[in-house]
Amino acid sequence: MDKAKRRLASALDGFRSNHSKMDISVxxxxxxxxxCLKKVVRFGFPDESRCLAYDPVQRLLAIGTEHGTVRIIGEVGVDHILRHGTDHGVNHIQFVINDGSLITACSNDMIHLWNYRLKVPEIKLSIEMNKENVSxxxxxxxxxxLYVGTIKGNVYFVSLDTFQLSPYVIMWNKAIDLSCRIHPGPVRQIAACPTDPSKILIAFERGIVIQWNLATKEVDRFPLDPPIKSVSWHYDGKQVMTGNVDGSVxxxxxxxxxxxxxxSFPHGQTDCRPIPNIDWKHTGENEQVVVFSGGMPTDDGLPPPALTILKASRHATVMEMENPIISFITLQQVPYNSSPQQPHAIAVLLKHDLMIIDLQTPGYPIIESPHAMDLHESPVTCLQYxxxxxxxxxxxLTLVGYKQRKKGFSERQWPINGGHGRECATGFQELVITGHKDGSLRFWQASGENLQILYRLKTGSHFERLEELESSEKVSHAIKYIEMCLESRLLLVAGISGQVTLFRFAKSETTNTIxxxxxxxxxxxxNSSIVDERPGLSSQSSKEMKRQKKVVSRDSTASPDTSDASGDERIVPFKVRGAPVKRPAGYQPELACLxxxxxxxxxxxxxxxxxxxAYGVIAIGTTSGLALVDIAQCALIYAWSTAELYGSDPTPAIQLSNQLSDASSPLESPGCLSEPRNNLIRLNTDTRQKSLDKRPLLFKAQSVIEQHSNGSPRGEHPKESPSLSRSGNTSSPAVSTHSLEKLGLGESVTSVQFIHSCSKRNEAKTSPCxxxxxxTGAAIALNLILPQDRLVSTVVVAPSAFEDCTIVRMKGQILLHAFMDEKFCIVSPASESYKESSRESKDSGSPEKSVTNKIxxxxxxxxxxxxxLDCSDEVNQFLIVVAENEIKVIALPSFSQAFHYKTEExxxxxxxxxxxRGHPVLMCLTAAGYIQVISLPSLRLLHSAQLLPRSVDVDDPICHQTAFSEHGLGIFMTSPSEMEKYTICTELAEQTADSMGELYVTCEMPEAPKSSSFLKGVSSIFGNSPRQADATDLECILSGDKDKSVIGGSAGMRSIARTIPGPAANMDRAHASGISAGQAAQMALQNLNERSDKLNAVVDSTENLKNSAMxxxxxxTKLVEKFEKKKWYNF
Known part of the structure; x- marks a missing residue:
């Protein structure tokens, strides 16, 4: 095992337990x-939508989803979500018109009655079908x-008052013709006659349609050839329109x-698709409007989803859709179907979109929605909040985004304008930036509980793919990271294929080159620095840097290069379009890093x-190292591999060869030990070539490391601190195989933070870092020396990781660096205020005045x-390092551990x-999907609640789709098409609850149309036709009062379905029965006293009655005696 590995690994292991501790009390x-965790509002299109409902009086639209939620939308700011207790999908949904109630039927055969008159809608009653499945x-x-059709083909009736089944049932075998020897299938549609409520149409799956009379139980059957898929009544109740399997009407x-x-055959008599939904309406001039989905010809294969609109005085209008049509509803001005309904728009629910079609404007344009239903037009890959x-x-952003507004929309206002919108609970100006798979960015305003599009930016328009990588799936413009400076309006965007672009905001269009x-x-x-170290090479040759061969101005017509790629087989999936381009106002690309x-x-x-x-620097961490780029000169400062961050020479601004000598590392360079000044990495710039407009050029780069002329090591002595020893003569401790394994797997840079802080142990001076x-859990600090004149000189980097305790070792991947000042106030790095031409007018004064932190x-x-006594003058700052398995608060510049929190489980x-509430805390997301709130700086766990329904890891896409922000607010993608905002602050949660809008608004019911009841009564008296049953008669029929021969009565229905009280009823019942023993004893004593009083009253009454009787x-007796003695004769 080579010596460099052993020294580095043993030094890293020494950092884990050698930090001194500081005892302070806060x-x-x-x-x-x-x-507390409170979900505020949900934006976007309801994911996995299944059904649609509309209330024409309240003007509200409800959408049921597969996840068991219901979204009710109205005017701007009216967007509420109703959550069932389970995740069973909502298959059917129905409004109780102008009643403040909503009915939902879920996939678990539960039917719920919601009350949305309350600010927080709740379930009032529920019924569970035990032996039937709702269709x-x-x-x-x-x-x-409520009429309920089932998969077995039966129809049941549920009372809205009690939510119990009526004993009246329409069985499938009583409905179909005796000659039909097959089961008709599930009930797919039920439609009541608009003029006679006793007549209903029942459409079965196999195309059988019947007309059932509830009063007489008579059946009228429709022909089966062709099979019927959908039905719709005429408003007079005398005609029925059907959509058939062969595409005919x-x-x-x-x-x-x-x-x-x-x-008729609207699309010809050729083979056509079935018509699953049809609607027959009439305008105020009694003009017919027929709307149906499907029915398209199949000559050219599978036709696209389409909606057909037929008017009596016009030709058929076909509107092809990009997504399958789930359902549609004709929005009408008159809520009653017994008169011309006056349709004015069509709400079409697609698989991934919701659109409102304007029927009053020629060409039927789309009405622009105030709700962000196109959030997922391209899949969201990351968020910034x-x-x-x-x-x-x-x-x-609003000003530059106004010109991007899509054209072709209808000029009509949004017709679904019911409810009262929410008030802005927070009072903050909230901005959400979404990055998408197609490389676009969207800027949204999330203030006032409403998501409104501000501006769109295409980040991939200035890139071109290489032809040899055109078919590669990894070459994509998808956004991975977004970083924005709110004060300077600079925007940094990173893609998944290694492209990073810096955008600068401009109020007017300009022509520039990237x-x-x-x-x-x-x-x-x-790989070379770890494995391929060869001791036979010369140290001087390894440190000899190559100059950049060509210097190109950023205003040239070709794409400027800042590194020489000669001798290197560089694989870059993109190339930048180099010609000058006139770019519109807004964010314009200025610098691209490949x-x-x-x-x-x-x-x-x-x-x-x-x-x-403020520093004029961007940092790019990769899976193999780190690069710093000067945005003032648009040049690479330096690049390090991860191993070089621990002490090897940095990679210069040009590509190095693969041959590295053993002495090229500072770990074995004895001349680098004495003075930290000798470790400064300087970037020499050639200022001889300047353009005529004084704009900075891309200067030549050369890396120079100062060395002592004599090779004798100075200050060579063993150190007991846990810092890395840079002396080649210091003996190495035992090597840990654990650290060697981490180095072998490859170490990536996972967190980068600019700050004005202390970077060296026991050195109180703060500087840009x-x-x-x-x-692998290492936190390393590098000093940045900012020159006064950025147009001539560039940033100098001084690695300070080799001094005492400048490497903080943690357990697990580093997630965050945060800082607090000596008064425990959270500080953020300095930033530059926005200027229209900030590069030309950049402050060239002393950097110390403009780079201090913001409190x-x-x-x-x-x-x-x-x-x-706990206050120490030696503490200038507190460093908060968050890793996967632990959190540490470290006092600077002593690098002593003040607080520690473990999260290993x-x-x-x-x-x-x-x-x-203005107090500093740490908001964390755990691998179990929980939000944890931890106090700062003492690291006490304050709150923990589940946010995500599943477990996640660091590399999970949901981590990029979750964003935390100031004031305890956060936002995350709860589904591929929905975004939800939440807060961890109890005060904000209460403000949000108080400022919630209302769904139900008191509205007068329009007057019902008058029918010719007198003529109908005369015809029923003198004719043979039976009298039509009114609503009162129908209620008596369905309740079973007029027919005692129905199956088992109400008692027989209990085996088919059972009624379940809602949470409110259960709460009232529990509150009524939930009394203590003392209260029960007191009530019993009170009842006893009341009984004694009543008994005494009874005794008194009895005595009074006795006396009265006596x-x-x-x-x-006296009266009898008087009359006995009285003479009865007068003569």
């Missing part, structure tokens, strides 16, 4: 009562009974159902990115020392510092 004002439901207008007279009165975004940035930086092949360097692939089958992927506008976290926590709300996968008896 008073924190945050406690567990301040934390369809139907609720006629103003009916008190038939019209039947209800008095003669044996043959159709009219039959800013809950406290500057308002001027929101305004700027600068290109080629990152060296760090995979080759990493990471080469090791081979055609494997890619060196980006694992972390960081951007700092970059903290690097690796997949995020209010000092009045920050924790404090328990006593003055359930590792962490994501963490972000935030605030709860008085009456004496009076009667």
């Amino acid at each position: 008073d924190e004002r945050v406690n567990s009562e301040h934390c 369809t439901i139907h609720l006629p207008m103003n009916s008190k009974y 038939s019209v039947f007279n209800t008095k003669k159902t044996s043959e159709p009165a009219h039959k 800013y809950s406290d975004c500057p308002s001027d940035l929101i305004g700027a 600068a290109v930086v080629h990152i060296p092949n760090l995979c080759v360097t990493s 990471i080469p692939w090791p081979s055609h089958v494997s890619s060196d992927m980006v694992t972390s990115i960081a951007l700092n506008s 970059i903290w690097i976290g690796t997949s 995020v926590t209010k000092p009045s709300l920050s924790p404090a020392y328990s006593s003055s 359930i590792p962490l996968v994501k963490a972000v510092p935030t605030h709860v 008085n009456m008896a004496s009076r009667s």
